[in-house]
Amino acid sequence: MADVAPLVVDSVTHLDAAARGRVTCCGSHGGVYAAWYAARHGVAGLLLHDAGIGRERAGVGGIFWLESRFVPAAAVAHDSARIGDGAxxxxxxxxxxxxxPGSALGLVIGMKASVALDLLVAARLPAAEAPGGMDEARQVIDDTGPAQVVALDSNGLVGPEDAGRIIVTGSHGGLLGGRKGSAVKADVLAAIYNDAGIGIDRAGLSRLPALAERGIAAATVSAFSARIGDAMSSWEDGYISALNEPAELRGACVGLSTREFVAKMLESL
Structure with a gap:
């Protein structure tokens, strides 16, 4: 039962066996993929980030997915706290x-996250039941050009094998806890993220300068053009809302579609 202090993490990808039965405050967006990942680790109650809410309310879709599993959950407003920063x-x-389920425990819109967490802890909640699997979160979009283009629902799925590739992600464009090393785990050619509504301190764009320091072209798509947490929506629906200097030097600009942005990256090789 969740009778200990809440767990605070910057990303659901940081959860491990210690999360089981714990109330958790997590800096990840509130999309279904993040909620599923947290439920898989048995969290008892969950706060996520609303990521600007965005297209089809994808930024809070996960908390309502958890509702069907009787897990109390809420989302924190993007203009109140930085995405990717649990603290x-x-x-x-x-x-x-x-x-x-969260409302039944007294959580309300406008409540401070710290108060909401206290209420969830006091409820002594059981661990979430493990959900079934989800559709494949990685797929190759194009391997016919000079660099392979890969869609990944989460930036956490990037591995050493992705070096030199163009990655189109469903993840937000914020650094985790402000740490530059969290921007991406491989030296990719270019990377695309969701701007998560940009939000307070422009946190939804903070990966871009960190990647520029590594010479990696990067951009965000507007949260209102593509569903956060859904890389194929970023690919099919996304429009560029911000980009860094390496991307500009390769010919990209704000307003391009994701497909046009990727074409610019390939043309520059």
Whole structure:
């Protein structure tokens, strides 16, 4: 039962066996993939980031997916705390969306995240039941050009094998806990993220300068053009909202579609 202090992490990808039965405050976006990942680790209650809510309300879709599994959950407003920063969510976060199990425990929109976590801990909640699998979160979009183009629902799926590739992700464009090393785990040619509504301190774009320092072209798509957490939506629906200097030098600009941005990256090789 969740009768200990809440677990605070910057990303669901940091969860491990210690998360089981714990109320968790997590800097990840509130999309279904993040909620599924947290449920797989048996969290008892969950706060995520609303990522600007965005297209089809994808930024909070996960908390309502958890509702069907009777897991209390809420999302913190993107203009109240930095995405990718669990500690900042705990310190400054204000709830923007609450699911029904959360409401039943007294969570309300406008409540401070710290108060919401106290209520969830006091409820002594059981661990979430493990969900079934999800569709494949990685797929090759194009391997006919000078660099392979890969779609990944989460930046956490990037591995050494992705060096030199163009990655189109469903992840937000924020550094985890402000750490530059979290930007991407491989020296990719170019990377695309979701701007998560940009948000307070422009946190939804903070990967871009960190990647520029490594010479990696990077851009974000608007959260209102593509569903966060869904790399294929970034590919099919996304429009560039921000980019870094290496991407500009390769001919990209704000307003391009993701496909056009990728074409610019390939043409520059």
């Amino acid at each position: 900042d969510m705990l310190a400054r976060g204000v709830l923007s969306n609450v699911n029904a």
